[in-house]
Amino acid sequence: MTLRRLSFLQWFGLVAGAGLWFASFLGGLGTSQAACNPGSGGWGIPYDTVELAIAAFAVCSLLAAELASIAVFRATRGTEEQDPPPHGRLHFFASAALLSNLLFLLIVVLTTIATVVDRTCHQA
Amino acid sequence: MWAERPGVLGWLTTTDHKRIGLLYFWTTLVFFGAGGVEALLLRAQLAEPNSTVLGPNTYDQLFSMHGLTMIFWFIIPMTTGAFGNYLIPLMIGARDLAFPRLNALSFWLFLGSGLLVYTGLFAGAGPNAGWFDYVPLASRLYDPGRNIEFYALGLLFNGMASTITAANFIVTIFKLRAPGMSFNRIPLFCFAFLAASFGLLFALPSLSVDLIFLFLDRNLGMHFFDPAHGGSTLLWQHLFWFFGHPEVYILIVPAFGIATEIIPAFTQRKMIAFPLVAIAELLVVFIGFGVWAHHMFSDGIPAVTLVFFAGATAMVIIPSTIQVFAWTSTLFTGRPRFSTPLLFIVGFILFFVIGGLTGVMFVAIPFDQQVTDTYFVVAHFHYIIFGAAVFPIFGGMYYWFPKVTGRMYFERPGQISFWIIFLGTNLLFFPMHIVGLLGMPRRVYTYPGAMGWTAYNLAESIGGAITLLGILLLFGNLVVSYRRGPRAPADPWHGPTLEWSIPSPPPEFNFAVTPHVSSAYPNWDDADREADRRRLAEGVGVLDHGHEQVITTLADGEPAEIVRMPHSSPWPILLALAVSGAFAVLVIEKYGVAAVFGVLALLTLVGWHWKEEES
Amino acid sequence: MSAADYALARPGPSKAWWGMAMFVASEAALFSMMIGSYFLLRFKNVHWPPHGIPEPKLVVPLVLLGVILTTSAPMQLAVAAGRSGRLGRTRILLVLALVVQAGYFAMQVHEYAGDLSRFQPSQHAYASIYYTLLGADHAHVAVGLLFDLWLLAKLARGFTGYRLRALAAIAFYWHAVNVITLAVTLTILSAKL
Numbered sequence: 001m002t003l004r005r006l007s008f009l010q011w012f013g014l015v016a017g018a019g020l021w022f023a024s025f026l027g028g029l030g031t032s033q034a035a036c037n038p039g040s041g042g043w044g045i046p047y048d049t050v051e052l053a054i055a056a057f058a059v060c061s062l063l064a065a066e067l068a069s070i071a072v073f074r075a076t077r078g079t080e081e082q083d084p085p086p087h088g089r090l091h092f093f094a095s096a097a098l099l100s101n102l103l104f105l106l107i108v109v110l111t112t113i114a115t116v117v118d119r120t121c122h123q124a
Numbered sequence: 125m126w127a128e129r130p131g132v133l134g135w136l137t138t139t140d141h142k143r144i145g146l147l148y149f150w151t152t153l154v155f156f157g158a159g160g161v162e163a164l165l166l167r168a169q170l171a172e173p174n175s176t177v178l179g180p181n182t183y184d185q186l187f188s189m190h191g192l193t194m195i196f197w198f199i200i201p202m203t204t205g206a207f208g209n210y211l212i213p214l215m216i217g218a219r220d221l222a223f224p225r226l227n228a229l230s231f232w233l234f235l236g237s238g239l240l241v242y243t244g245l246f247a248g249a250g251p252n253a254g255w256f257d258y259v260p261l262a263s264r265l266y267d268p269g270r271n272i273e274f275y276a277l278g279l280l281f282n283g284m285a286s287t288i289t290a291a292n293f294i295v296t297i298f299k300l301r302a303p304g305m306s307f308n309r310i311p312l313f314c315f316a317f318l319a320a321s322f323g324l325l326f327a328l329p330s331l332s333v334d335l336i337f338l339f340l341d342r343n344l345g346m347h348f349f350d351p352a353h354g355g356s357t358l359l360w361q362h363l364f365w366f367f368g369h370p371e372v373y374i375l376i377v378p379a380f381g382i383a384t385e386i387i388p389a390f391t392q393r394k395m396i397a398f399p400l401v402a403i404a405e406l407l408v409v410f411i412g413f414g415v416w417a418h419h420m421f422s423d424g425i426p427a428v429t430l431v432f433f434a435g436a437t438a439m440v441i442i443p444s445t446i447q448v449f450a451w452t453s454t455l456f457t458g459r460p461r462f463s464t465p466l467l468f469i470v471g472f473i474l475f476f477v478i479g480g481l482t483g484v485m486f487v488a489i490p491f492d493q494q495v496t497d498t499y500f501v502v503a504h505f506h507y508i509i510f511g512a513a514v515f516p517i518f519g520g521m522y523y524w525f526p527k528v529t530g531r532m533y534f535e536r537p538g539q540i541s542f543w544i545i546f547l548g549t550n551l552l553f554f555p556m557h558i559v560g561l562l563g564m565p566r567r568v569y570t571y572p573g574a575m576g577w578t579a580y581n582l583a584e585s586i587g588g589a590i591t592l593l594g595i596l597l598l599f600g601n602l603v604v605s606y607r608r609g610p611r612a613p614a615d616p617w618h619g620p621t622l623e624w625s626i627p628s629p630p631p632e633f634n635f636a637v638t639p640h641v642s643s644a645y646p647n648w649d650d651a652d653r654e655a656d657r658r659r660l661a662e663g664v665g666v667l668d669h670g671h672e673q674v675i676t677t678l679a680d681g682e683p684a685e686i687v688r689m690p691h692s693s694p695w696p697i698l699l700a701l702a703v704s705g706a707f708a709v710l711v712i713e714k715y716g717v718a719a720v721f722g723v724l725a726l727l728t729l730v731g732w733h734w735k736e737e738e739s
Numbered sequence: 740m741s742a743a744d745y746a747l748a749r750p751g752p753s754k755a756w757w758g759m760a761m762f763v764a765s766e767a768a769l770f771s772m773m774i775g776s777y778f779l780l781r782f783k784n785v786h787w788p789p790h791g792i793p794e795p796k797l798v799v800p801l802v803l804l805g806v807i808l809t810t811s812a813p814m815q816l817a818v819a820a821g822r823s824g825r826l827g828r829t830r831i832l833l834v835l836a837l838v839v840q841a842g843y844f845a846m847q848v849h850e851y852a853g854d855l856s857r858f859q860p861s862q863h864a865y866a867s868i869y870y871t872l873l874g875a876d877h878a879h880v881a882v883g884l885l886f887d888l889w890l891l892a893k894l895a896r897g898f899t900g901y902r903l904r905a906l907a908a909i910a911f912y913w914h915a916v917n918v919i920t921l922a923v924t925l926t927i928l929s930a931k932l
Contacts, residue, residue, distance in 0.1 A: 007679075018410060021414075022410075022413070022414065025414050025432055025436065028432055029429050029432045029433075030778070032426065032428045032429040032432070033429055033779070033782055034782055035428075036426045036428065036429070037782035037783055038782075038783060038784075038785055039781060039782050039783050039784040039785050039786075039787060040781065040782040042785070047428065081308060081398050081399055082308065082309055082398075082642070082643040082644060082645075083308070084304070084306070084642065085306035085307075085308075085679065085680035085681065085682075086306075086679075086680060088306060088308045088309070089306040089307050089308045089679055089680055091308070092307060092308030092399045092402075093307065093308075095399040095400070095403075096399050096400070096402065096403030096406075097403075099400055099403055099404075099407075099446075100403055100407055103407065103411070103439055103442055103443070106439060107411075107414075107435050107436055107439045110435050110438075111431055111432055111435035111436075114431045114434075114435065115428045115431045115432070118427055118428055118431065120426075120428050121426045121428065122426065122427055122428075123424055123425075123426055123427065124421065124424075124425065124426065124427040124430050124489050124493075222754055222757070222758070223754075223758060226758075287765055290761075291758065291761035291762065291765070294757075294761060295754060295757045295758060295761060298757065299754060299757060303745070325761065325764055325765055325768070326764070326765075326768045327768075328765070329765055329766075329768040329769035329771075329772055330768070330772045332769060333769060333772040333773055333776065336871070337776070337867075337871070340860075340867065340871065341867075344860065344861065345860075345861035346860050346861055346864075346866075346867035346871070347861070347862075347863060347864040347866075347867050348776070348780075348864055348867050348868065350864065353862070353863050353864055354780065354783070354784050354789055354863045354864035354865055355780065355864035355867070356779060356780060356783050356864070358779075359776055359779055359780065362775075362779065363772060363776065366772065664744050665744045665745070666744075667744070674745070675750065675754065677748055677749075677751060678751065682748040683745040683746070683747055683748065684747055684748045684749065684750040684751060685747060685750045686745070686747075687754065726885070730889065733889070736899055736901035736902070737901060
């Protein structure tokens with residue numbers, strides 16, 4: 001793989017995962033607020049459907065980001081953590097993204113299950 | 125190469141990051157003292173039931189000022205303003221921050237904001253609705269005096285200083301690193317400060333919006349928070365906590381950074397799982413932007429919304445835990461020398477684990493709803509803030525004391541001061557868990573004798589007194605060591621990072637020759653440091669045609685250009701005076717005069733940009 | 740200068756650009772929080788706008804939005820002209836942008852004053868957020884006008900590296916203000932939905 005390609009995959013793996021979690025988080029909680037508040041409750045927003053759609057998109061993107069990070073990690077196999085750039089830096093970011101994407105995936109999956117299973121709008 | 129301007133004028137116009145770091149250091153210590161006095165007065169009042177040491181109005185102002193002072197005028201400016209300013213350029217091999225004059229501006233703005241809010245306190249109109257100042261208590265209807273104006277304007281003003289510092293750190297860490305310092309070779313301390321800086325940059329605007337809305341509601345009759353006219357009291361809370369939660373991670377992440385430098389130095393071992401620790405520091409702050417409504421679990425918000433926050437809160441624990449495992453396994457597999465700095469770090473780890481465990485308990489919404497607004501919460505956050513933020517600050521003071529002052533501190537009193545503070549703070553904060561579970565609410569100015577809380581409160585107050593003694597010993601030791609300690613060499617600890625490769629104290633220009641690095645532990649790379657000495661002898665990379673600095677590329681640290689940096693300047697303090705004037709008169713609603721100060725500020729900005737830097 | 744000591748790579752955006760990027764990030768966060776507040780208040784209120792307050796106009800705001808968005812073109816072209824050293828062309832493009840931006844600002848002030856004669860921010864939370872959100876946006880446009888005037892004054896004495904870096908940073912500022920204005924306008928107009 002060319003350096004250019006590796007660099008792109010590295011940044012994608014790092015940033016896309018984080019961005020998608022935050023976007024899905026805002027989308028989900030915003031939809032729940034819209035569904036459950038007096039002014040917007042009357043719009044008939046199907047919270048469960050919307051949340052499942054958001055989560056599906058987020059999970060696919062997170063899996064893509066994780067695969068990108070795995071690809072860069074494997075392509076820079078054998079690199080030590082303090083090695084010179086670009087391979088040292090690529091390996092470093094890929095290792096970091098491997099962890100972060102897994103974590104975001106976990107948050108999205110667990111949160112989606114919990115919010116969809118629960119009765120929408122019932123007070124805590 | 126170049127020297128600072130002498131005398132008081134030199135200090136007032138300085139743009140040198142080390143001098144600004146020292147200005148921050150001493151100023152924040154004064155505020156630490158003030159916040160400590162406030163705490164001791166609170167503990168004196170609470171030592172016995174039905175006490176009359178302080179009346180309720182005074183109590184309200186003191187506990188509000190205690191929280192505000194410790195967070196905004198002690199921890200943030202101590203970690204970012206003092207430690208960050210002084211050390212970041214040294215650790216990345218730079219001669220100053222990216223924007224030296226902005227750095228000076230942030231200090232003078234910070235000082236101005238502290239003077240403003242304490243003027244309020246001494247005028248009997250200090251903030252009195254708690255550090256999170258919920259509406260409607262803080263609205264004009266229930267808090268008609270000037271107290272909340274001092275709160276809102278003081279914090280807006282303080283926020284400007286922190287935002288500037290954060291922006292400065294980000295650009296510095298991105299662009300001013302020494303050649304060879306690619307992203308995977310940035311010291312973990314700098315990763316921590318990068319995380320905290322991004323946190324400040326994106327969180328402070330939420331607080332600013334909140335404070336502006338509050339000011340407009342109170343002074344121009346608007347209704348952001350007024351349900352009777354379409355507003356929402358929860359809006360205040362959402363905006364506050366969107367800032368407030370990242371803020372508390374911003375408080376501790378720099379302390380994590382201090383710990384991740386002290387541990388390698390005192391075990392002579394590189395940090396285990398370096399990439400995971402680096403990303404964990406960034407993740408704690410990033411995921412921390414998704415947890416804010418866990419401060420609002422008892423508000424009546426639908427569970428479906430709250431679960432988003434509970435989920436993120438549960439997961440934010442993981443990066444913190446990764447760091448704890450990395451620190452402890454590095455300690456166990458190294459050869460630890462339990463000098464004073466490392467003692468404070470071990471104490472920090474213990475406190476952080478306990479505080480973290482109580483934090484995990486709050487993820488469970490039903491449990492949180494039971495203990496919200498009780499002393500259980502006070503216990504949790506003091507274990508985290510005192511244990512996980514202040515302990516590393518104390519440890520860091522000892523660790524870098526030789527570098528900053530050129531003298532060694534006295535080890536024995538240092539260790540004793542650690543033990544006294546450790547025992548004192550445990551006695552002070554541990555009983556709060558119990559008394560909170562027994563139902564004692566927060567922010568009460570007194571309590572009845574028949575509740576079963578008396579003995580715990582008395583123990584806490586005694587713990588406070590012991591902590592005070594320990595802190596006095598700590599600072600006494602540092603003062604005496606400054607005067608009479610033995611001369612320190614450049615590198616007393618065989619520390620891992622670049623600040624240990626230059627004299628103690630560092631010269632004004634930091635590095636005589638721009639260092640080249642090949643790892644995050646450059647001071648342990650003897651070959652590189654030898655190569656630096658050869659280049660210095662040859663006059664290559666000395667960069668002495670004026671105040672010069674290398675700019676490097678973002679990801680890989682390759683040299684890209686040479687820039688000239690500003691030297692001392694009167695503009696930062698002048699601009700700060702104009703802005704201070706504007707904020708001060710806004711408290712008394714003199715909008716016209718504030719506008720005049722605004723125009724003065726604009727004129728100062730023109731003056732600031734009159735002379736042009738070359739590159 | 741000591742540039743001879745190094746084999747310099749391509750520099751990328753200047754320090755000044757990075758500083759502006761940090762400022763823009765902070766202001767973008769500020770507007771995001773205000774827009775979020777708008778929607779929180781909207782979700783809480785059954786009638787939005789409430790009775791007694793007129794809905795926002797549609798055509799004038801959209802036309803004005805289109806006008807301000809076009810000014811990104813002369814600003815960016817000015818940056819390109821600056822990089823190729825064409826002082827006269829740079830100045831003309833900046834003046835063109837400034838005239839349109841100033842005209843936009845004057846129209847917006849006129850609209851704002853007209854709105855104030857019909858409903859006040861102290862009437863309802865809708866009005867409070869309406870005027871605050873719009874006022875913040877217009878204030879950022881005003882700051883942009885001041886940046887333009889300062890830059891033109893500096894360029895009256897020719898190009899320097901400093902002034903070119905300032906030009907790039909100020910153009911970036913204007914692009915950011917335009918994006919923010921787009922978001923703010925759409926938010927305000929959402930009340931008609």
